[in-house]
Amino acid sequence: MRTLLHSFCFVFSFSVIAQDLKSPSEFLSYELGTQFTRHHEVVDYYQYVAETVPNRMQLIQYGKTNERRPLLVAYLSSAANMADLENIRQEHLKNTNGGGTPSKAIVWLSYNVHGNESVSTEASMQTLYDLLTDKSDYLENTVVIMDPCINPDGRDRYVNWYNQNKNTPNNADPNSKEHHEGWLTGRSNHYMFDLNRDWAWLTQVESQQRLKFFNKWLPHVHVDFHEQGVNNPYYFAPAAEPFHEVITDFQRDFQVTIGKNHAKYFDANGWFYFTKEVFDLLYPSYGDTYPTYNGGVGMTYEQGGSGRAGLGIVTRIGDTLTLKDRIAHHLTTGLSTVEVASKNAQRLNDEFKKFYQNKNFKYKSYVLQGDADKIDALTALLDQHQIEYGTADGATAKGLRYGNGKMGSIKISDPSLVVSTNQPKGTLVKVLFEPNAKLSDSVTYDITAWSLPFAYGLDATATTNLIQGSSYEKKTVNNSGLDPQAYAFLTDWSSMKDARFLAALLQKKIRVRYAQKPFVMDGKNYDRGTLIITRADNKNHPDFLGTLSTVANEHLILLTATSTGFVEGGKDFGSGYVQMVPDIKVAVLSGEPTSTLRFGEIWHFFEQQLHYPVAVIDSEYMRRVDLSEYDVLILPGGRGYQGFIDESKLSELKEWVGNGGKLIAMGGAIKGLTGEGGFGLKPTESKKDSAVNPQSYDASERDRIKGAITGAIFKTKVDTTHPLAYGYGDSYFSLKLGADAYQYMDSGTVVYLEEGYTEPIAGFAGSEAQGKIGNTLVFGVENRGRGSVIYMVDNPLFRGFWENGKLFFANALFMVD
Secondary structure, three states: OHHHHHHHHHHHHHHHHHHHOOOHHHHHOOOOOOOOOOHHHHHHHHHHHHHHOOOOEEEEEEEEOOOOOEEEEEEEOOHHHHHOHHHHHHHHHHHHHOOOOOOOEEEEEEOOOOOOOOHHHHHHHHHHHHHHOOOHHHHHOEEEEEEOOOOHHHHHHHHHHHHHHOOOOOOOOOOOHHHOOOOOOOOOOOOOOOHHHOOOOOOOHHHHHHHHHHHHHOOOEEEEEEEEOOOOOEEOOOOEEEEOOOOOHHHHHHHHHHHHHHHHHHHHHOOOEEOOOOOEEOOOOOOOHHHHOOOOEEEEEEEEOHHHOOOEEEOOOOOEEEHHHHHHHHHHHHHHHHHHHHHOHHHHHHHHHHHOOOOOOOOOEEEEEOOHHHHHHHHHHHHHHOOOOEEOOOOEEEEEEOOOOEEEEEEOOOOEEEEEOOOOOHHHHHHHHOOOOOOOOOOOOOOOOOOHHHHOOOEEEEEOOOOOOEOOOOOOOOOOOOOOOOOEEEEOOOOHHHHHHHHHHHHOOOOOEEEOOOEEEOOEEEOOOOEEEEOHHHOOOOOHHHHHHHHHHHOOOOOEEEOOOOOOEOOOOOOOOEEEOOOOOEEEEEOOOEOHHHHHHHHHHHHHHHOOOOEEEEOOOHHHOOHHHOOEEEEOOEOOHHHHOOHHHHHHHHHHHHOOOEEEEEHHHHHHOOOOOOOOOOEOOOOOOOOOOOOOOOOHHHHHHHHOEOOEEEEEEEOOOOHHHOOOOOEEEEEEOOOOOEEOOOOOEEEEEOOOOOOOOEOOEOHHHHHHOOOEEEEEEEEEOOEEEEEEOOOOOHHHOOHHHHHHHHHHHHOOO
């Protein structure tokens, strides 16, 4: 009797709450799908729900964006589960160590990682409401975590633009302005970074803050909601090949299980969809792959629409795709995902535990040696991923040497870093560190190589035996009490940490010299690029020693004092080969024809990595800017430079360079500087067969990739005597993103590919592309008058994660005269 009465009271209480809880449309005072909701209004609705049903929903702010918008996650489940939420989380995480007896499914739904793929945040509000009302039975054995908007800055940029430019009422004509965003789209975050490609690299504050919460849960299922082109039907799992080889049979099969459940609902509504195409599971930094490599079932769902769709748009076949349609589709797959997880909660728990057991990878440990600053930079990333590491010394390791791709032995010496797959995050370690990811299909959606040892410029060996490491101690320095009688203070130049130190000194008005030749001082060898900070150069600084000590300690730079400028070998400090680092004023071009992503990488580099001021000059008013006010002008990669840099602009740039300006041209920008009347760099001659064999229509895509390079790593040669290469050895592993190729220069060829060495060390490059890039430039410098042009065919700042390329860019700024 008591049980029946209790059940009745529960049902009555729930029905009252469900009745009282306002839907998004009721709360917002407009029908969902008839307007775009600004981020603060979305936050208001989530806060309202949390306050109305606090026993079944909890709202947490996990961070802020660059533009100070809140980042949120909502936990929702049954009242009983919410009261026991921390125990559920702890029991779930015990599965990563083979313990625990969890019984609840953990589902994480992520919305709007691309800001102008704006439907998903709208759909999240309705999904939240439905899960707490009509679909609340799914929550009896399931905890759902919802991030309503991963990218609030980008979303509000789009929504505000759309609200300002749309017709009233909205116009579905695809030619109307409301369907044509400008250059600064809402897709990316504040710094124009694609947050859906930053899960592993963690260059952005949104990613860094989100991952702290993600690692507290490691969900069984993670969905990343997206949009694609207007004319595409809906895409859902299962994904396309290639799947990374670490993905388990269960993870593959469960994608099919979920996909079939979605199809049931889409079939009933007559909605079109596709699976197993386009969107693969390889590149590790996506919202589907990263959760997968952490034991979950990660999936991307793609609705047709994106920034072009607005509130409604006429498609290619004459249908009108509305925001309401798009909401309905994302709502359906979101609810269907939770439904399938709820029905398979025990299976998800069992398979999650299996994922973290019995790893038998070929390579058991990765041993990394090299510059201590670069090792410290890598450990900072590993800490964010909760990847364990250690140090080893004196042992001998046998395995695959990354430098030459051959088996060999190394003597482990200090400093060294050992990262093993024998840990809970072992699968993620394999994916991020393996020398070359296995490709089951060469047609992929993204880059095919990313190995962290190459990215961080470290000598690595993948060992078949497990190397035991001891605790790794990070570097500390103390520069207090600098000798006031010292002639100069010295420090090496080998990493981005050194570049940040230099940038900070220049802004503190401390004058710095650098060595253009190696030298010996007090029995120690110093290489090219060594920073030399003399007392004489800074005699007028009001607090030279105090400022120098503070800045050096902040940047963990160990200074070495010397009592003389008379070197034991090499060039004395008064020599013409010891030059002053210029206090440069830098500008970067934005707007068309630059790529927003390529511009954003440079912008972020200056403000968040180098911490050095940069002026952003938009292409719309560049003609009105007096370039003589700037020492450096950077042209980011992009398309359409040939049309943008006309004869008049080219003449102006030549005059500015000749008068002492430094022009840095990256990627596609180089095309605007070459050709008749251009600067000195020349494209390679195309090699085409006179006879073209006919091919089938189906074979055309596979034939095209013969001429493509899909993000592969190449071993290049380096002229270490050139200022652009200070801090580097005689080889550099470059991430090449395309097959653009330029001839060697008569002088100033600094980094280059040799004929016969064009097979990638990792990743995919088509046979025709490999034939094109032999004997071609990667980075080079053309001297012209009193200035120079620096060509960067490959992008050393790509997505902010290719750490070992960044010193080339710093050299271009400070070392190349």
